[in-house]
Structures are given as C-alpha cells and as structure tokens.
Amino acid sequence: MTGNHPKPISPEEAAETLRAASLRPTRQRIAIAERLLDGRARHVSAEQLRDELVDYGQPMALATIYNCLHQFEEAGLVRPVHHAGDAVLYDTNLCDHHHFVDVETGELIDIDPGEIILPELPDLPDGFEAETIELTVRLRRKS
Amino acid sequence: MTGNHPKPISPEEAAETLRAASLRPTRQRIAIAERLLDGRARHVSAEQLRDELVDYGQPMALATIYNCLHQFEEAGLVRPVHHAGDAVLYDTNLCDHHHFVDVETGELIDIDPGEIILPELPDLPDGFEAETIELTVRLRRKS
DNA sequence: TTACTACTTTAGAATCATTCTAATTTTCTT
DNA sequence: AAGAAAATTAGAATGATTCTAAAGTAGTAA
Numbered sequence: 001m002t003g004n005h006p007k008p009i010s011p012e013e014a015a016e017t018l019r020a021a022s023l024r025p026t027r028q029r030i031a032i033a034e035r036l037l038d039g040r041a042r043h044v045s046a047e048q049l050r051d052e053l054v055d056y057g058q059p060m061a062l063a064t065i066y067n068c069l070h071q072f073e074e075a076g077l078v079r080p081v082h083h084a085g086d087a088v089l090y091d092t093n094l095c096d097h098h099h100f101v102d103v104e105t106g107e108l109i110d111i112d113p114g115e116i117i118l119p120e121l122p123d124l125p126d127g128f129e130a131e132t133i134e135l136t137v138r139l140r141r142k143s
Numbered sequence: 144m145t146g147n148h149p150k151p152i153s154p155e156e157a158a159e160t161l162r163a164a165s166l167r168p169t170r171q172r173i174a175i176a177e178r179l180l181d182g183r184a185r186h187v188s189a190e191q192l193r194d195e196l197v198d199y200g201q202p203m204a205l206a207t208i209y210n211c212l213h214q215f216e217e218a219g220l221v222r223p224v225h226h227a228g229d230a231v232l233y234d235t236n237l238c239d240h241h242h243f244v245d246v247e248t249g250e251l252i253d254i255d256p257g258e259i260i261l262p263e264l265p266d267l268p269d270g271f272e273a274e275t276i277e278l279t280v281r282l283r284r285k286s
Numbered sequence: 287t288t289a290c291t292a293c294t295t296t297a298g299a300a301t302c303a304t305t306c307t308a309a310t311t312t313t314c315t316t
Numbered sequence: 317a318a319g320a321a322a323a324t325t326a327g328a329a330t331g332a333t334t335c336t337a338a339a340g341t342a343g344t345a346a
Contacts, residue, residue, distance in 0.1 A: 025342090046333080060296085061297070063334080066333065066334075098265075112265065115265035115266065117262050122259055123258065130280050140274045141271055170324095189303080189304080206326080207323080230302090
C-alpha cells in the first residue's frame with residue numbers, strides 16, 4: 001500500500017531502519033541500506049550492487065551481499081523480481097507496480113502506476129492467499 | 144490468438160508439425176513433440192521432460208532437450224516462463240494467458256482466461272514493441 | 287572496560303541450471 | 317550408396333547462487 005521513501009538516507013537512518021527490522025546494524029548492512037533504501041526505484045542484481053559498493057568504498061564479500069539481500073527481503077525492505085533469464089533483480093519499490101522487460105537485455109522498467117488499472121483478482125485456488133499481483137509486458141526493440 | 148491442440152498427437156503428426164516448423168523430424172524431436180504438443184496445457188522444465196522421456200522409453204541427452212526446447216521456442220511451439228527462482232519452465236499453452244505461482248514450490252497454475260480482463264496496454268517506451276503481456280499472481284499457502 | 291555469547295562476515299568450495307565443444311551419428315539429397 | 321549438412325552426444329565449462337567452517341564483531345551483563 002505505501003512504501004516510497006522519497007529522500008536519501010544517512011548512515012544513522014539506515015541503522016535505524018535496520019533496527020526497526022530487527023537486523024543488527026552492521027557496517028555491511030548499513031552500506032547496503034544506504035545504497036538501496038534511498039527512495040529511488042531501482043532494480044539491482046547482487047553483482048551490480050557489489051560493483052556499486054566497491055565504488056562507494058565499501059567492498060564486501062558477494063556472499064554477504066546475498067545474505068543481506070535475503071534478509072532485507074524477509075524484512076520487507078526489497079522485493080525480488082525473477083523475470084529476465086539470468087540473475088534475480090532486487091526491486092526497491094515496494095508499492096504494487098508493474099514492469100516492462102526488455103527481452104534482449106533483461107532490463108526492467110517500471111510502468112507508471114497511473115497507467116494501469118488492474119483487473120479484479122481472479123478466484124484463487126483453495127488454501128492459498130495472494131501475495132503480489134504483477135503485470136509484465138515483455139518488449140522487443142523495433143528493428 | 145489461437146493455439147490449442149485439444150487432442151493427442153501421433154508420431155506422424157509430430158513429424159508433420161516439425162516439418163511445418165522447418166525442423167527435421169528426428170527421433171528425439173518427435174519424441175519431445177509427442178509429449179509436449181498434445182494439447183494439454185503444461186509447464187515443464189528440461190529436467191522434468193528428461194524424466195518423462197526416460198519413462199516413455201526415449202531417454203536422450205539433456206543437451207538435446209535444451210536444444211529442442213530452444214528450437215521449439217523459436218518455432219513458436221512452446222513458450223518459456225521465467226517466474227520461479229530456479230529453472231525455466233516451458234509452457235505448452237500458446238494463447239495469451241496468466242499464471243498463479245506458488246511462491247514456495249515455484250509451481251505454475253494457469254489462470255482461467257475467462258477470469259481476467261486485461262487492462263489496456265500502457266504507453267510503451269519509444270522504439271519498443273510489446274511481445275507478450277502477462278499477469279502473475281504469486282500465492283502463498285495459508286497457514 | 288572486560289568477558290561472553292550469539293550473530294556476522296568471509297573466502298573458497300560446492301551446487302545447480304544451462305551452455306558450449308568437439309566428436310560421432312543421423313538425415314536428406316543425389 | 318555416398319556426401320554434405322544438420323543433429324545428437326558426453327563431458328567440460330560457465331555463471332548465479334548457496335554452503336561451510338573459520339575468523340571477526342556486536343550486544344549484554346558484570
């Protein structure tokens with residue numbers, strides 16, 4: 001329902017967000033939170049994030065990045081998107097929203113939420129509840 | 144638009160379908176076509192298909208299965224679905240349709256097409272054309 | 287602060303789906 | 317039946333992700 005943080009985040013804010021999520025504010029988690037939870041809608045892979053952390057002066061083990069992304073996911077701070085063939089992308093936009101996918105590059109583009117009126121939820125199979133609903137429009141570059 | 148074959152397929156029909164798609168009707172491709180193009184809506188991974196082919200008495204190299212699935216895909220005989228984390232599933236239902244995804248198992252269930260009225264396509268980014276549009280409803284088993 | 291315990295990070299090995307390679311086999315055409 | 321082109325194959329290679337076990341760090345209580 002809600003979920004945009006439209007402003008950048010300081011290390012202190014990052015630590016606070018982590019504590020609120022019951023995650024110890026370690027150096028590594030703070031650095032990642034600063035990068036990802038600044039309110040911009042982004043789609044990053046673990047490897048892209050690693051490169052970004054290197055540039056930012058906070059290199060860390062890839063395993064740590066995977067660990068943190070999973071913990072952030074469980075805490076509801078990011079959301080995985082599995083569309084393109086290869087790597088999972090982590091989406092920092094927590095609002096229900098939709099994606100264009102460039103089928104050639106795997107790149108994701110958010111669809112302006114104002115543009116889409118979702119249909120009503122179909123009847124769900126018994127014993128299940130809906131977690132997310134997402135429209136995906138696969139795009140190909142015109143030749 | 145169209146695409147359901149609501150009846151089983153014989154080796155001869157399979158060969159014919161392959162020829163129509165400019166694919167040589169080899170033993171392996173025929174065996175796969177018989178399994179996949181019988182009109183049932185299915186979602187199979189390469190490994191599941193291999194197991195099925197073993198049961199069917201037509202074991203073949205996994206590389207061949209991947210090759211064939213790609214060729215079938217290019218020929219428009221099956222469609223890949225990339226939702227669950229791990230393996231790509233090949234969908235034998237070529238009609239535009241939508242999926243429930245069990246987030247725990249990765250299993251796909253077709254959504255009854257009558258249940259969904261798709262919204263209008265949003266404005267596409269310049270230079271792109273839409274290839275497919277798909278709604279995904281992620282489900283979690285109620286506790 | 288100190289000491290303790292639980293939690294984190296880490297490098298590197300392991301895994302799993304998928305792709306590649308180079309050699310062998312099969313199909314199609316003559 | 318023979319030759320050329322295409323397909324299949326086993327096994328190696330790749331790439332994303334996960335696991336493991338050891339070393340480091342944070343929170344806590346005295």
